[in-house]
Amino acid sequence: MRKKTLNTLLLILLSFIIKVNAGERKIIAYVTSWSNVKPDPFLMPHINYAFGHVSKNFNSVRIDNETRLKEIVSLKKINPKLKVLLSIGGWGSGNFSEMAANPTLRLSFARDCASKVKEFGLDGIDIDWEYPTSKEAGISSSLDDTGNFTLLMKDIRNAIGKKKLLTLATAAEPKYINLKSINPFINFVNIMTYDMASPPFHHAGLYKSNFTQNLSVEESIIKHFNAGIPYHKLVMGIPFYGRGTKEVGDFIDYRNIVNLKDYKRKWDNTSKAPYLVDTDNKFVCTYEDKESIKLKCDLIKKMGLLGGMYWDYAGDTDNQDLAKAVYNSLL
Structure with missing residues (x-):
């Protein structure tokens, strides 16, 4: 108990000492292999290309749509400050468990990560x-x-070297990964502070309210901090999509939400989150908009977080309303 208390005090001390100023803040945009939207490379310092996968032989990396990846990397010619990372995994992407459990396969996979980077x-x-x-x-x-996850991150760090970035996405509830043990090997953590509920609850409510079924965004961040990652290495996830009932659609991009008819926007002033109701005043869609995103960014700055991440860029409007809201609030 005493050791745990000392570790927590050290994290708090680090959070006071290390401050994230506006020039150091990160915006990470997930850009998918199956979309054809061309990102504005000046709206975010980082792009995570989704996805790569563990190969069927468990010893290498397989990349979806390599042509699309090359197109995204070419954006660095327009903005030389842009960073592009390959995201390996995603929902339903398997073979991790087998690969990470075998030292030979794990090392081979890590070395192939380095090869793909080059x-x-x-x-x-x-x-x-x-x-x-x-x-x-x-x-x-x-x-x-x-x-084995910890061993994997250590092997990848050794393979790609200290100058390259090594990050990860975590569930809102940080119970699957030993965050304290991987902290020495990673640059930052992208928290998936969304998909935490479905209507009639918010899936990414900033604070706890009557419409919060599980965690709020704030609670998720604090849990990650308590699990061993200092605030200046935490990145808040922001969804560019909503979760709806059958009449609206379970996963619905913001670009489609703004075109819905016969629904009324309401605002939860406790959770700081918008939602839609139908003509019977039934909660049918939980989502984010420019107002809620600004308040999320305010909390990022208040808590001294490294920045914000969003899934995914293609869910935004053609005018990039949400991406611009994140950029204007953070950078």
Whole structure:
């Protein structure tokens, strides 16, 4: 108990000492292999390309739509400050458990990560093995996954070197990964502070309210801090999509939400989140808009977080209303 208390005090001290100023803040945009939207490379310092996967042989990386990846990397010619990382994993992306459990396969995979970084001119690797130890995504798992995850991150760091970025995406509830043990190897953590509920509850409510079923965004961030990652290495996730009932659609991009008819926007002033109701005043869609995003960014600055991440760029309007809201608020 005493050791745990000392570790917490050290994290708090680090958070006071290390401040994130506006010039150091990060915006990470997930850009997918299956979309054809061309991102504005000046609206975000980082792009995470989704996705790469663990190969069927468990020893290398397979990339979806390499042509699209090359197009995204070419944006660095327009904005030389842009960083592009390959995100490996995602919902339903398997073979992690088998690969990470075998030292030979794990090392081979890590070395191939380094090869892909060099081949495509990338700035690092983002690991999206989101639920180690869990079969929730329909993939294989083991109780040893958490420990093996740490070994994997160590091997990737050794393979890509200290100058390249190594990041990861975590579930809102940080129970699948030993965050304290991976902290020495990573640059920052992208928290998936969304998908935490469905209507009639917010899926990404900033604060706890009567419409919060599980965690709020603030609670998720604090849990990550308590689990061993200082605030200046935490990135808040922001969804560019909503969760709806059957009449609206379970996953619905913001670009489609703004065109919905016969629904009324309401505002939860406690959770600082918008939602839609139908003509019977039934809560049918939980989502984010420019107002809620600004308040999320305000909390990012208040808590001294590294920045904000969003999934995904293609869910925004043609005018990039949400991406601009994040940029204007943080950078």
